[in-house]
Amino acid sequence: MNTSDTMNDTSKKVRVRFAPSPTGGLHMGGVRTALFNYLFAKKHNGDFILRIEDTDQTRYVKGAEDYIIEALKWCGIEPNEGVGFGDAPYAPYRQSERKNTSIYLKYAQKLIEAGGAYYAFDTEEELEDMRKRLEAAKVVSPQYNHITRMNMRNSLTLSHDEFQKLLDSGAPYVIRLKVPRNEEIRFYDIIRGWIVVNSSTIDDKVLLKSDGMPTYHLAHIVDDIEMKITHVIRGEEWLPSAPAHVQTYKYLGLENQMPQLAHLPLILKPDGKGKLSKRDTSGLPMFPLNWHDERTGESYIGYRESGFFPEAFINMLALLGWNPGNNQEILSKEEMIQLFSLEKVHKAGAKFDPEKTKWFNQQYLRKKDKYELAKLLEPILKENNISADLDYTAKVCELMKEKAHFVREIWEFGKYMFAEPNTYDEKIIQKKWNIESQKQILEIKTLLQNIEPFDADNIHHALDNFSKEKGKIDYQLIRTLLTGVSSGPSLVHIMEILSKSETLNRLEKALQKFSVTH
RNA sequence: GGCCCGUUCGUCUAGGGGUUAGGACGCAUCCCUUUCACGGAUGAAACACGGGUUCGAUUCCCGUACGGGCUACCA
Numbered sequence: 001m002n003t004s005d006t007m008n009d010t011s012k013k014v015r016v017r018f019a020p021s022p023t024g025g026l027h028m029g030g031v032r033t034a035l036f037n038y039l040f041a042k043k044h045n046g047d048f049i050l051r052i053e054d055t056d057q058t059r060y061v062k063g064a065e066d067y068i069i070e071a072l073k074w075c076g077i078e079p080n081e082g083v084g085f086g087d088a089p090y091a092p093y094r095q096s097e098r099k100n101t102s103i104y105l106k107y108a109q110k111l112i113e114a115g116g117a118y119y120a121f122d123t124e125e126e127l128e129d130m131r132k133r134l135e136a137a138k139v140v141s142p143q144y145n146h147i148t149r150m151n152m153r154n155s156l157t158l159s160h161d162e163f164q165k166l167l168d169s170g171a172p173y174v175i176r177l178k179v180p181r182n183e184e185i186r187f188y189d190i191i192r193g194w195i196v197v198n199s200s201t202i203d204d205k206v207l208l209k210s211d212g213m214p215t216y217h218l219a220h221i222v223d224d225i226e227m228k229i230t231h232v233i234r235g236e237e238w239l240p241s242a243p244a245h246v247q248t249y250k251y252l253g254l255e256n257q258m259p260q261l262a263h264l265p266l267i268l269k270p271d272g273k274g275k276l277s278k279r280d281t282s283g284l285p286m287f288p289l290n291w292h293d294e295r296t297g298e299s300y301i302g303y304r305e306s307g308f309f310p311e312a313f314i315n316m317l318a319l320l321g322w323n324p325g326n327n328q329e330i331l332s333k334e335e336m337i338q339l340f341s342l343e344k345v346h347k348a349g350a351k352f353d354p355e356k357t358k359w360f361n362q363q364y365l366r367k368k369d370k371y372e373l374a375k376l377l378e379p380i381l382k383e384n385n386i387s388a389d390l391d392y393t394a395k396v397c398e399l400m401k402e403k404a405h406f407v408r409e410i411w412e413f414g415k416y417m418f419a420e421p422n423t424y425d426e427k428i429i430q431k432k433w434n435i436e437s438q439k440q441i442l443e444i445k446t447l448l449q450n451i452e453p454f455d456a457d458n459i460h461h462a463l464d465n466f467s468k469e470k471g472k473i474d475y476q477l478i479r480t481l482l483t484g485v486s487s488g489p490s491l492v493h494i495m496e497i498l499s500k501s502e503t504l505n506r507l508e509k510a511l512q513k514f515s516v517t518h
Numbered sequence: 519g520g521c522c523c524g525u526u527c528g529u530c531u532a533g534g535g536g537u538u539a540g541g542a543c544g545c546a547u548c549c550c551u552u553u554c555a556c557g558g559a560u561g562a563a564a565c566a567c568g569g570g571u572u573c574g575a576u577u578c579c580c581g582u583a584c585g586g587g588c589u590a591c592c593a
Contacts, residue, residue, distance in 0.1 A: 019593095021592080023592080023593070053593065056591095056592055058592085059592060059593080120591095124591085127590090138519095139520095140520055140521095141519085141589075142520090143589075174591050192523070192524090195522080197521075198521090201520075201521050202521085205590095206590080208591085211591080215590095216593050235587095236522095236523070236586085236588095237588070237593090238587095238588090239522060240521070240587070240588040263523085265523090266586070266587070268586075273585075273586080274585095274586075274587095275587080316530095319530065321530090321531095323530085323532070325532085329530095329541085329543090348523090348524050348525060348585090348586085349585085349586060349587085350529090350530065350531090352530095353529050353543065355543060356543040357543095358543095359542085359543055360543095366556080400555095401556095402556040403555040413554090413555090463552090467552090472552090473552075475552045476552080479552095485554095486554085487554035488553075488554060488555085489553095489554075489555075490552095491552080491553080
């Protein structure tokens with residue numbers, strides 16, 4: 001048997017889900033999880049579903065859901081089913097709304113009937129006391145489990161009468177998973193292989209909270225069953241609770257319908273230790289789009305607003321923990337889909353690399369057509385009160401793009417293509433401007449005047465000839481007079497694009513400004 | 519602490535019982551270029567450690583170390 005086969009039933013349509021909770025802006029780790037789900041679904045002609053796991057009302061953040069939807073759209077990894085993406089055929093896709101259908105309660109009761117779950121009436125204080133007692137007794141793993149549950153107030157320890165009385169009185173209760181003692185729980189993870197855990201190390205997880213909401217542990221299982229999910233692709237942080245989930249499927253008698261599991265490695269901080277956090281992305285954003293948390297008042301800048309292309313962003317993300325099996329690094333979404341496989345996902349966590357992220361953007365920028373770039377540059381020009389026609393802007397983009405990582409840099413490096421310089425590199429002027437150079441500039445001005453047509457080739461030849469006949473030309477000085485700065489793209493191309501009149505105009509201005517008489 | 523997962527250049531990674539351990543980012547040098555950049559070439563740079571198994575281990579097994587995750591009526 002090929003246990004690594006990701007499709008245990010080829011007749012079953014692949015259905016995967018991305019199931020974030022709306023507790024804040026979706027960060028890049030979440031985007032990568034969504035991306036891998038998307039790629040896997042597309043690869044197998046399956047469905048990709050967005051489900052919102054909003055079972056914790058205390059952590060609900062307004063705007064987070066819309067943010068998630070907008071972010072997925074910007075990244076081009078759109079679900080074909082779920083909240084904001086069709087809402088059919090398994091609606092609702094928000095767990096808070098699904099709760100109203102009593103679906104979770106139904107499953108919880110099924111578990112109780114099967115002897116896999118029980119009611120627990122312990123108060124917060126009682127739980128706290130238990131933990132303290134266990135700690136004082138130096139119990140190795142203090143938790144609500146097969147041993148300690150017998151000292152707590154639950155349907156396993158209470159007499160039938162006491163239990164019924166409590167239930168009738170409306171006393172708050174939770175439903176807990178009754179994890180068996182000393183059994184081997186094993187499951188196959190597509191990325192990690194077989195994982196075996198002794199059930200005694202797992203605690204009796206709360207499945208249904210006292211407010212009637214399910215916890216993640218119950219909710220995702222119920223929804224995955226109901227929504228016919230075939231593969232659960234999620235972050236590594238879920239690995240420790242996976243055995244409890246497997247046990248839940250067992251109690252439900254649905255072990256053979258359990259989705260296949262794949263736990264993705266985490267994205268780590270670029271330097272230092274630990275999971276990627278909002279604080280430490282070395283100058284690059286944490287979020288795909290600008291995110292403002294109304295609750296904390298904190299704002300975070302997004303990749304979109306920082307000038308990243310979505311293709312570059314997801315390309316970078318895809319290669320954090322996955323490789324296509326060849327040495328290709330620049331991959332279109334279609335190529336990623338074609339090449340994607342969970343077996344090629346790395347096991348170890350990957351440190352985020354800001355430098356390489358910029359490199360990806362540069363690669364995509366260089367592939368863009370000049371008119372496409374010009375259109376992207378236009379709003380930036382507008383911000384700076386520059387008006388230029390699209391053809392002209394396109395020419396500038398073509399000239400400047402080799403140097404830029406971001407569209408914005410085309411403006412930053414090439415301002416002088418849109419307006420004459422108002423400052424000049426002082427060092428260059430001081431060092432190079434004198435009677436002789438002034439004379440040469442004057443001569444070159446006359447030379448340029450007579451070039452027709454005024455294109456890069458002609459200018460190049462003319463200057464070449466001049467330099468052969470009359471001595472070496474100080475190109476750096478001319479560049480500085482024309483652009484204000486001492487380096488940049490090919491000077492003759494700058495002249496061509498600026499046009500003859502503007503080139504002459506700028507030389508004249510500079511001559512007047514720096515003119516010396518003796 | 520306990521449980522689980524992991525460990526190939528600084529970083530992302532390929533590979534896998536016998537390889538000059540490959541690529542990419544970054545770095546350095548050179549070439550191209552009247553400058554910068556782009557491009558090209560070259561270079562420095564890695565199998566965590568200790569035991570096994572084996573003719574041979576970076577690759578398989580076991581330990582150790584280190585890193586990470588989890589340890590809530592959060593997801």
